[in-house]
Amino acid sequence: MEKNAELERGVPRLVINYKPLNSVLEWIRYPIPNKRDLINRLEKAVVFSKFDMKSGFWQIQMMSQTGIKLHLLLLSVIMNGMSCRLNIMNDIFNPYSHFSIVYIDDVLIFSESVEQHWKHLHKFLHIVKQNGLVVSAKKIKLFQTNIRFLGFNICQSQISPIDRVIQFADKFPDQILDKSQLQ
Template sequence: MPFGLKNAPSEFQKIMNEIFNSYNKYIIVYIDDVLIFSKSIDEHFKHLKTFIWLAKSNGLVISEPKIKLFQTTIRFLGHTITNDTIVPIQRSIEFADKFPDKILDKKQLQRFLGALNYVSDFYQNLAKDAAPLFKRLRKNSPPWDDTCTKVVQIIKHHVKNLPCINLANPNYFKIVETDASDLGYGGILKQKNH
């Protein structure tokens, strides 16, 4: 392992990518978490057979207690995925209530804003909403005021009421919507289902 263990996750991911990238139409790998998805049971058997063959032929060990087969709803990388939707797991949503509306400690504010990363894909305009809080992380920032408290309350409300993300259907027309400002940038993929 070059340069010590701190590079172990990225090196392992690189190896996993080399093994499985040719099969990314039905195998997603993130470090040691693997998701295999299929449109039918017969197809899933074929995909599993390919995965097991690849794992064995590359000396990878599969942990049987962690295997979940033929699931229509799964938890993967902090999300619950069904046939057509993705939602953040409940733990990612509940974090917001653990913080006070007045976050005066800089480290606590950093934790709050950092935790929002887990739900940022589901929260439109997060960068814009959170901008006053990010300003509080700067040196010589202005004191906490009612605006900051209101921002935290708005963010908590949005986090509790996040929408799901629908998985893209390759057969539907796609629209890419982007937006950018001095505060941030973002984009979404939309689809018309007719």
Template structure:
């Protein structure tokens, strides 16, 4: 690229101005044409936020017990006003020493309720700021393109801790952001957006646990999604209170796992998500999978998961099957038997369809020995055939010969 003399002259003037302002300085390297180095972080660098966050963390690291920093937002919290005043003075003096310029307009001191990172935080609870809820509700129901969809899903990240199974609700919309997906808005997309808006309209505030509360994590998994709930057993009134939700989608490889492995993976993901709340004390994990109790002695595929949470002190409690889940299985069983149709009316069985319906019933209930599945005729005969095959197998296992075979051998 060629530069005219006027361009080179203007460039030299700009370099001189930056050197005078001490924005840049000459390198001390021995090269004949020394490179220029930045003394401040320029705009447009991808690494800039991470570098600045690390710089702030190192400066305020001695105050971790009462100070929280996220990029350029500093939050100071204390138990009482006298202690809070002392904490504020320490942080301000450190900022002055390190050359950090603070804004007086944005400063809020000695507040019992304060806004921070899209949340309104008060003693014992937190909730979303009203303007975020308003922005989501005013978002158009009909999504026009992928960029607009990205903005809508981005707003939902503020509310992911307040909505149960959010990953499952936004999954149909999330699939439309794939690179190979050609955009085509449908009425189903509008219905999904309206459903999410309705869910967000009446959000409850979340309980913020205090020292001494017993933390409880409830986890569950399906074929494609996992979910976790963080609760706290209040040490004052002994009532379990909701602290946070978390949910996600399994990867393509994880979707091929057995359901027991998915339950273990859901437990690991939930523990990782809520690690900040549970790392300092024992906590309770509730799950409906009994496999989670013994997964530390698992096969090689899950060893990495076990090692990642081995340092956490947890207790695992197996939840009983909920009535709603049982009702679903019974409804599936009735439908497979042909007792009722989708409208709830009773139907009449024909003898020609009994075998297929019985097979469907056993499939709904779970696995059955292969011999029994082959010889299904009616309910009673199926049970009798199963028992006969089990007895015969038991006799063969114990070395007892079949009477028919013995009689045949004697005749021969």
């Protein structure tokens, strides 16, 4: 399946129909954070580093009854995969929300100075190591003053939607007549 992320990355994504599995699972609800609320936390930040958790839904560790850590395959397409992943990532990073934003498997570290950013990155790397997380080396952006995150261009106190988001909004109909317009 080719979506914008796959086109930028140059790697196709395997698509499997998980509807039969999802039909027998009990739904666990966990809210996805509001992007605008997250972005609003960046108003004083001037230095940014962005990370993507490598194969994010493959990284979740569980402790077995024998005390052995098992890596759980938690696919995002399985009904509760996203909820569990968000819950775990928020549990890990919420104590550091004054300098980090987590959105699914993307993490943005933000600071008001380069010196402060070094300290924040050191803490972030400690958290990653402590929790057995793996960061995608290809997607790391360090010490940026202008960064793209969650569909926004962020440059110090200037925050604006990226062109692709604006073009999508311009194409969106004023009235919704049927659900096919939302697809």
